Amino acid sequence: MGEKVLDKHITVINPELCKGCGLCIVACPQGVLKFHDKFNSKGYHYAYYVGEGCTGCSVCFYACPEPEAIAVYKKGYVLKENEEVL
Amino acid sequence: MAKELLKGNYAVVKGAILAGCRNYFGYPITPASEIAEAAAYYMPLVGGTFIQAESEVAAINMLYGAVSGGIRSMTASSSPGISLKQEGISYAAGAELPIVVVDIVRGGPGLGNIAPEQSDYNQIVKGGGHGNYKNIVLAPNSAQEMCDLTMLAFDLAFKYRNPAFILSDGFIGQMMEPVEFPEPRTDFPREDWALYGDAESKKNLISSIYLDPDELEEHNRKLQRKYQEIEENEVRYEEYHLDDAKFVLMGYGIVSRMLRSAVDTLRKEGLKVGMLRPLTLFPFPKKQIKELADRGAAFFVSEMSNGQMVDDVRLATELKVPVYFYGRMGGNVPTTEALIEQIKIYYQKS
Amino acid sequence: MAKLAFTKSKAFYDQYFRNPNPDKKSTHYCPGCGHGNVHKFIAEALEDFEVVDRSIIISPVGCSVFAYYYFDTGNIQAAHGRAAAVATGIKRTHPHSIVISYQGDGDLAAIGTAELIHAANRGENITIIFINNAIYGMTGGQMAPTTLIGQRTTTTPRGRDVHNEGFPIRVCEMLNSLEAPVYLERVSLHDTKHRAKARMAVRKAIKNQIDGKGFSLVEVLSPCPSGWKMDPVDSIKWIEQEMTKVFPLGVFRDKSKEVESFHFEKPQLPADQITDALGLSQLKVQHFEQSKPEEKYRNPGIKAAGFGGQGILLLGVALAQAGMLEGYQVSWIPSYGPEMRGGTANCHVHISEQPIGSPLVAFPDVLIAMNRPSLERFQNDVKEGGLIIYDSSLIDIEPSRQDVEIMPIPATRMADELGNTRIANMVVLGAYIGYTNALNKETVLATLDTIISRKRLIDINRQAIEKGYEFGYEMKQKASGK
Numbered sequence: 001m002g003e004k005v006l007d008k009h010i011t012v013i014n015p016e017l018c019k020g021c022g023l024c025i026v027a028c029p030q031g032v033l034k035f036h037d038k039f040n041s042k043g044y045h046y047a048y049y050v051g052e053g054c055t056g057c058s059v060c061f062y063a064c065p066e067p068e069a070i071a072v073y074k075k076g077y078v079l080k081e082n083e084e085v086l
Numbered sequence: 087m088a089k090e091l092l093k094g095n096y097a098v099v100k101g102a103i104l105a106g107c108r109n110y111f112g113y114p115i116t117p118a119s120e121i122a123e124a125a126a127y128y129m130p131l132v133g134g135t136f137i138q139a140e141s142e143v144a145a146i147n148m149l150y151g152a153v154s155g156g157i158r159s160m161t162a163s164s165s166p167g168i169s170l171k172q173e174g175i176s177y178a179a180g181a182e183l184p185i186v187v188v189d190i191v192r193g194g195p196g197l198g199n200i201a202p203e204q205s206d207y208n209q210i211v212k213g214g215g216h217g218n219y220k221n222i223v224l225a226p227n228s229a230q231e232m233c234d235l236t237m238l239a240f241d242l243a244f245k246y247r248n249p250a251f252i253l254s255d256g257f258i259g260q261m262m263e264p265v266e267f268p269e270p271r272t273d274f275p276r277e278d279w280a281l282y283g284d285a286e287s288k289k290n291l292i293s294s295i296y297l298d299p300d301e302l303e304e305h306n307r308k309l310q311r312k313y314q315e316i317e318e319n320e321v322r323y324e325e326y327h328l329d330d331a332k333f334v335l336m337g338y339g340i341v342s343r344m345l346r347s348a349v350d351t352l353r354k355e356g357l358k359v360g361m362l363r364p365l366t367l368f369p370f371p372k373k374q375i376k377e378l379a380d381r382g383a384a385f386f387v388s389e390m391s392n393g394q395m396v397d398d399v400r401l402a403t404e405l406k407v408p409v410y411f412y413g414r415m416g417g418n419v420p421t422t423e424a425l426i427e428q429i430k431i432y433y434q435k436s
Numbered sequence: 437m438a439k440l441a442f443t444k445s446k447a448f449y450d451q452y453f454r455n456p457n458p459d460k461k462s463t464h465y466c467p468g469c470g471h472g473n474v475h476k477f478i479a480e481a482l483e484d485f486e487v488v489d490r491s492i493i494i495s496p497v498g499c500s501v502f503a504y505y506y507f508d509t510g511n512i513q514a515a516h517g518r519a520a521a522v523a524t525g526i527k528r529t530h531p532h533s534i535v536i537s538y539q540g541d542g543d544l545a546a547i548g549t550a551e552l553i554h555a556a557n558r559g560e561n562i563t564i565i566f567i568n569n570a571i572y573g574m575t576g577g578q579m580a581p582t583t584l585i586g587q588r589t590t591t592t593p594r595g596r597d598v599h600n601e602g603f604p605i606r607v608c609e610m611l612n613s614l615e616a617p618v619y620l621e622r623v624s625l626h627d628t629k630h631r632a633k634a635r636m637a638v639r640k641a642i643k644n645q646i647d648g649k650g651f652s653l654v655e656v657l658s659p660c661p662s663g664w665k666m667d668p669v670d671s672i673k674w675i676e677q678e679m680t681k682v683f684p685l686g687v688f689r690d691k692s693k694e695v696e697s698f699h700f701e702k703p704q705l706p707a708d709q710i711t712d713a714l715g716l717s718q719l720k721v722q723h724f725e726q727s728k729p730e731e732k733y734r735n736p737g738i739k740a741a742g743f744g745g746q747g748i749l750l751l752g753v754a755l756a757q758a759g760m761l762e763g764y765q766v767s768w769i770p771s772y773g774p775e776m777r778g779g780t781a782n783c784h785v786h787i788s789e790q791p792i793g794s795p796l797v798a799f800p801d802v803l804i805a806m807n808r809p810s811l812e813r814f815q816n817d818v819k820e821g822g823l824i825i826y827d828s829s830l831i832d833i834e835p836s837r838q839d840v841e842i843m844p845i846p847a848t849r850m851a852d853e854l855g856n857t858r859i860a861n862m863v864v865l866g867a868y869i870g871y872t873n874a875l876n877k878e879t880v881l882a883t884l885d886t887i888i889s890r891k892r893l894i895d896i897n898r899q900a901i902e903k904g905y906e907f908g909y910e911m912k913q914k915a916s917g918k
Binding site: 088089090091100103104108109111128131132133134135137139140141143144145147148149150151152153154155157159173174177181257260261262263264267269270272281282283284285287288290291292293294295297298340343344345346347348350419421422423 | 454456488489490491492494495501504508509510511512513514515518521522523524525526527528529530532533534550551553554558700701702703704705706707709710711713714715716719720721722753756757760765766767768769770791792793794795796798799886
């Protein structure tokens with residue numbers, strides 16, 4: 001399997017680790033993060049990335065208090081073997 | 087080996103350094119300040135650290151931090167200061183940290199005075215802080231033992247991962263006697279529980295928290311098993327003319343010196359007295375006391391307190407034989423002569 | 437190279453195995469709590485500076501009591517308020533470690549105020565991260581030292597009242613009055629720009645420690661939505677609108693460029709250097725011949741007494757030291773208990789062929805009295821057949837005892853004639869051994885090197901002993917009718 005390089009910026013939110021505080025949503029300069037209508041298993045309306053418009057600015061990553069709930073990958077990021085970001 | 091004439095308080099510090107102690111954290115208090123002063127002088131000379139802490143509480147917590155690093159370290163204070171340190175001692179007991187603490191006991195309660203007493207027995211031997219724990223407690227009665235038992239305190243503390251105390255008083259601290267020092271210890275193994283600031287040790291956690299009731303109970307049971315093991319292996323005492331004694335004198339620390347003189351005098355007069363001196367107050371020589379009680383010997387306990395160790399003696403005799411008590415307080419030291427007078431009164435009775 | 441992935445730091449455990457919660461990937465913090473943000477700043481900095489393995493984080497008491505669930509570093513959990521003292525202890529023990537004391541406002545600014553101020557004042561090379569959220573979160577929302585005036589908490593149900601609770605404590609400003617701190621900054625988590633500043637401040641505070649710059653503290657205004665009973669977004673607004681008015685943001689102190697790097701060293705010395713440092717290798721095994729006193733002068737219990745400043749204690753030490761050199765058992769104890777009253781200094785010395793029981797000398801064989809109160813007080817305790825030596829140049833009465841030997845000696849006058857009244861103690865010491873031969877003069881003279889710290893005074897003390905010795909020897913000859 002050849003190496004894969006991301007061709008766009010993306011934000012990945014783990015719905016199970018999101019506590020629904022909304023701080024990423026108000027912080028996102030592009031307004032591309034939203035609350036999901038669904039609940040996660042903890043009972044929170046989790047945040048999600050709408051899929052378009054991320055600039056890889058990482059603001060949401062630092063706004064999120066959870067270490068592992070949000071990851072941001074910039075264009076050009078080379079995925080490690082077996083790594084999936086989507 | 088050459089001997090040095092020096093005070094018990096200094097013998098503590100030299101003994102500690104010879105035993106590998108490299109950190110001292112303390113707060114000045116009479117009559118323990120000389121220990122801090124000696125540590126301030128010697129620690130930097132041996133690559134060690136001395137910090138005069140802002141409080142007794144800070145000192146014991148610096149010690150908690152230092153011993154987390156697996157390095158032999160100590161503090162010393164006197165009774166009111168020890169009261170303040172009790173929180174940290176409880177934490178160290180819970181986290182199983184081998185801290186070494188010296189208590190040069192003075193008169194209480196409250197500010198009391200600066201003269202020698204033995205009124206900290208309960209607060210040191212029975213734990214003192216919160217929780218189900220015990221300290222290892224050693225009671226020297228000479229300048230030589232201030233050195234030797236301090237060294238032993240470090241060994242026992244690290245062997246069992248448990249706080250160890252030197253329970254002494256201003257009298258022994260101030261007394262000068264010849265002391266013979268052993269060779270310094272230099273090679274210490276890495277402790278597998280300690281934090282050395284490296285990759286190998288970073289997995290370790292120093293903590294006394296067990297949120298789950300069952301876990302905390304299990305932790306406490308483990309501690310009790312450890313105390314049991316200490317009781318089985320580490321009882322130390324001195325016997326003096328006990329073979330045919332029908333009347334056993336008991337005292338620890340400085341009082342045992344007067345009792346020894348009393349035994350000498352009374353033996354010359356034909357009284358069958360002997361002395362049992364605990365060097366370890368926890369573990370306490372319960373078995374030895376019981377054996378003597380089973381033999382029918384009566385006990386006479388003297389302390390510079392309202393009678394604290396005497397409770398443990400009574401328990402150990404299972405109340406089978408009389409246990410008499412003579413105490414002095416406030417800094418008054420029972421003289422050999424006063425002890426002899428008291429002993430004779432009770433000796434007739436028993 | 438610019439960072440291309442913003443993911444969970446390697447300074448965090450992959451799985452929070454210490455957390456009893458079955459979910460090993462989530463923190464225990466409430467939604468919107470600022471602790472998590474600051475944890476992330478710390479973890480990222482430790483990873484970027486490549487110091488994760490040598491870092492030790494102190495978890496306090498408060499909501500961050502379980503910080504050790506998360507950081508893949510060394511971890512110590514400390515008692516409430518004591519984190520700065522614990523940090524001091526471990527940092528001084530392993531100076532190469534990177535020690536971070538992570539504390540909340542109750543821990544740091546209430547119960548741990550003393551530990552904080554003094555760690556700062558010593559300039560400990562540690563990093564303190566101070567989470568100020570104006571409330572006690574862990575215990576359920578009680579007043580903190582940083583609670584705002586009028587703010588309702590469970591213990592200020594009608595709002596913080598300055599007459600009852602005083603004013604919010606400003607930690608950075610308070611510490612800024614001290615000389616030692618190197619870096620003090622207050623930051624906030626209320627928006628993107630301020631979170632970025634907070635992140636940089638945490639990095640700087642850690643870098644300062646790595647560089648050996650000294651004490652750094654970052655105070656973080658941090659949301660506590662649960663404690664404040666607000667939703668997370670309102671919480672950050674409240675920080676901006678209310679907290680920053682009381683706690684102005686900014687750098688209060690930054691001397692990190694000016695101060696020199698300093699790291700403590702903890703050298704491990706070989707055994708011989710330790711022995712040297714303790715002064716033990718200088719101790720010589722000396723063989724002094726034992727004196728051969730008359731029977732009645734053997735095994736003396738000696739009490740020496742006088743005014744403070746007359747060198748009474750030193751006299752006793754010289755006796756004990758000489759006794760030790762001659763191979764006797766010896767003990768020395770200064771005045772104790774009630775004897776300390778009345779302004780006299782005294783000491784008890786035993787020199788014995790047998791092990792010494794009580795070191796006290798309640799009934800002395802020999803009383804050395806250097807002033808009148810001492811003679812009056814102790815003469816009746818002297819054993820029958822004992823010896824009283826007293827300074828007749830200062831004591832204008834004679835002992836009333838008829839059943840003891842008595843040697844008056846004008847010791848202070850003799851010392852004065854030698855040029856120093858302060859050596860009267862040594863004159864008396866010489867006289868005692870001259871009279872009794874309890875110790876050899878050579879042995880007593882040999883103690884001077886050890887007991888006299890000012891070397892230029894050794895010679896005059898030697899003269900005093902010699903002079904006293906002659907006096908005592910002659911007195912004995914006279915008393916024996918020779």
